[in-house]
Amino acid sequence: MQIQKTADGFDLILDGRPILRHRSDAPCLFVGQGDARMDMYRGNFDIEDYVVERTPLAHAVVSGSNIAFSAAPGQPVRMILQLSGDDRNGAIAFRTEDAALNRIWLRVQAEPGEHVWGGGEQMSYFDMRGRRFPLWTSEPGVGRDKTTEITFKADVSGKSGGDYWNTNYPQPTFLSSRRYTLHVETTAYSAFDFRRGDFHEIEIWAVPERIELSARPTFISLVEAMSERFGRQPPLPEWVYGGAIIGLKDGANSFERLETILAAGTKVSGLWCEDWVGLRHTSFGARLFWDWKANDDRYPGLRQRMAELEDRGIRFLGYVNPYLAVDGSLFPEAEAAGYFAKDESGKTALVDFGEFDCGVVDFTNPEAAAWFAERVIGQNMLDFGLSGWMADFGEYLPIDVKLANGVDAKLMHNAWPTLWAEVNARAVASRGKTGEALFFMRAGFTGVQKHCPLLWGGDQSVDFTRHDGLVTVMSGALSSGLLGNAYHHSDIGGYTSLFGNARTAELVMRWAEMGAFTPVMRTHEGNRPRDNLQIDQDSEVLAHFARMTRVYVHLVPYLKSLVAEASTRGLPVQRPLFLHFEDDARTYAIQDAYLYGPDLLIAPVWQSGKTEWSTYLPEGAEWTHVWSGKTFAGGQDATVGAPFGEPPVFYRTGSEFAELFAGLRKL
Structure with missing residues (x-):
């Protein structure tokens, strides 16, 4: 990077690209304080900030690779930027002696006609230019469009309507059509504002460690650089190429239904039963029993059934999340060891998930993380014979708990998905099954790429809507793929069915057509299986689905070449x-x-x-x-x-x- 001094400021240039332009009458840096209100309701957040101070640092003094900022000549220095790097890669470190500062606003040069992409997994808008994007892991919301009836009803009934920017997987990283990338190394709440024509404003609710910049001559080389920075996934397991992973949650009856699906000529690689742990019955309906081990009542003789399936080339997959129900067998074991996050009084923090309470295992405690990886995933899942699972609820860390590492939960909340992915990856590696066992996650943040082998697009509505339907899966795959996530897939047929919204045969068939051209095909019965069409309930739908699985398998030689590219170069399978x-x-x-x-x-x-x-x-x-x-x-x-x-x-x-x-x- 180069600093070019001017009479009243400077320009920061990276490989010929202007990044920062500072003048006394147009400063690039603002600092201050904010007092945030954050309310969480089952993974959904209501967040607002009262800005106590926002001061432009108009005076900048360049000394070598350091830039000292103050409000005016003669005023105290409030922030120092320390620059490092070469023509292609640069870093801006932030240093301050003022502990009261908790807000940073940085303005990055923009150009007319510039496009920007990234931001983690963005479901509504792939090109982010012209909009503001808060970056906070959460439930994405139902409907995700404030003008629609379904979003309004979700907001009124459960504070869960969401908006275009809500996402399970945010990441403070973007790629510009000017062929550079910018990454903010922080776990704090932040926002990218791309609404202005001459600058992009980056807002961070903490003093960040640094901002990283990379410039390359082509988009492909930029994506390769991102995958090198954030990590690359192992190759897909060989067994995945056998066909679709069929999602059924019908207890022992799932095996009979699988035979019907196979008899239709469907190519099947796996049977995924998230109810392998059993059910609890609540006023809201059947819920999974959050005690992560096989339930013999719901799946009698499961270990033998799994072995029989594997002999036929079909693997069995389950479900897990970081919470343990208070009435399960694992809860007292974890509580006795002190493995849960704590409340204000120092007791185990209990989270209400609707007629049952849970403790959240504190992954900032190395012993707790190791226990979960070994005791829960290693022994109860991998040793039992599972070949994969949905690793859910990474975005749910409550923001009022006390953690073992002493860091404010508001700063750990965004980091939680990556810690959760690391726990899963550690368990898989401990059994020598990296690249063999497959877990998939919807939540993410910086660094999740290194640990999570497969993303899924979350809980889309069972419809064709613009902000929550089938089309959003493509935007999610493309945005996350630019940042080093090579593999993406979705619930074929969608998931969320509320307020009378139900699947149609047309939707299932169109979704299956897209799924055939993704790295992994997987179905889901949705949140209300009895209210929604399933692939084995309609002969036309089943025949169509079976054909799409044959399309997927036919393309395996090509898909394997893409997996090889992902492993060696970090290029995603689905590409803009x-x-x-x-x-x-x-x-x-x-x-x-x-x-x-x-x-x-x-x-x-x-x-x-x-x-x-x-x-x-x-x-x-x-x-x-x-x-x-x-x-x-x-x-x-x-x-x-x-x-x-x-x-x-x-x-x-x-x-x-x-x-x-x-x-x-x-x-």
Whole structure:
């Protein structure tokens, strides 16, 4: 990085790109104090800040690689920025002697027409320009659009409506179309504000450790740099390539239903039963029993049934989260050892999850983290024979508990998903099953990439809505993929069914079409299985789903090449169009189509009642429509028929996998 002094300020340049522009009448740095109110209700947050002070630091003195900021000449220095790095990578460390400062606002240079992406896993808007994005892990909310009836009802009934920026997985990192990345190393609440034309404002509710910058000549090299920085996942397990993971939560009857699904010609790699731990019955309906071990009443002889399935090439998966129910067998064991987070009085903090209370295992206590990894995941799950699980509720750390490391829970809240991922990864590694056992998470934050082998998109509504339906999964995959998360998937058919909203056959089939072109196919019965269509309840839906699993398996040779790329280069399997067509500016804002590797373009039908579909084909390649064989020149919109079973899919005509892709027509 270079500092260019001016008469009344400086410019900070990274590989020719202006990053900071400071003038006495237009400062780049503001400091101050805020008094935040944070209310949590079952993973949903109501947050507001009363800004006590926001002072522009108009006077900057550059001395070597340090910049000392004060409000005016002769005033005390309130912040020092320490710069380090080279032409391609830089860091800005923050130093202050004023312990009262707890707010930082930094203005980063912006340009007209600039695009920005990232922010973790963003479900509503892939291109973040023009909006403000708070970065706080939470439930994403139901509906996620304040203008809709379902969001209004969710807000009124459970404070759970959400908005466009709510996400399980935030990360204070963005990638700019100016071909640089910016990452804030902090776990504090922060926000990216991209609403101004001449600058981006970064707001942090703490003095951050540093801001990291990287510049590269291409988008691909930037994504590679991000994966090097945050970590790379192990390859997908070989068994995953056998087909879909079927999600059923019907006790022992799940095995009979699986046979029906198999008899329809469905390719199956796994049976996922989140109710393997048993159920508790509440006024809200059946809930999982949060005591993480097999329940013999609900799944008698489970270990033998799992072994029989594995002999047929089908693995068994379960469910776990960081909480332990007070009436379970593990709770007294953990409490006696002092492994739970504490309340103000020093007693075990109990969290109400609706007619049952739980303790949260304190992963800042190394002994507690090791106990959970060994006792719960190692012994009760891996040794028992599970090949994978949903690792849920990483975003739920209460903000009023006392933790073993002494750090304020408000600062640990964002860090919690990464700690939770690390516990799971440690358990897997302890059994030598890294790359063999597969757990998947919805919650994330900086560094989760290093530990979590697979993301899932969370709890979408069972519909086609713009902010909470099928289309949001693509934005989530693309935004998180730019930051080193190579593998993403979703609940086929969606999850959340409330206020009379229920799945249709059309939705399940369209979702399955998209799922066939993701790294992992997995179904879910949803939060209200009896109220919603399941894949084995409709012969047409089941036949369609079976065909889509055959599409997935047919593409395994290509998928394995993408997994190899992810392992060696950190490139995601699902990619934004601009990653391979960066000279085509029309690709920069597209979020309802994606590249599946470099050679397949997928444009899922995400609206109801459509029998044909239009999508943009990037210039610089000739494209072949998979199902008709018709070719299209790039740089134009293409409209194709889209009957069920033929989602809009195109391949590069000259691809080395062209013969494999053309073979899809015969399935």
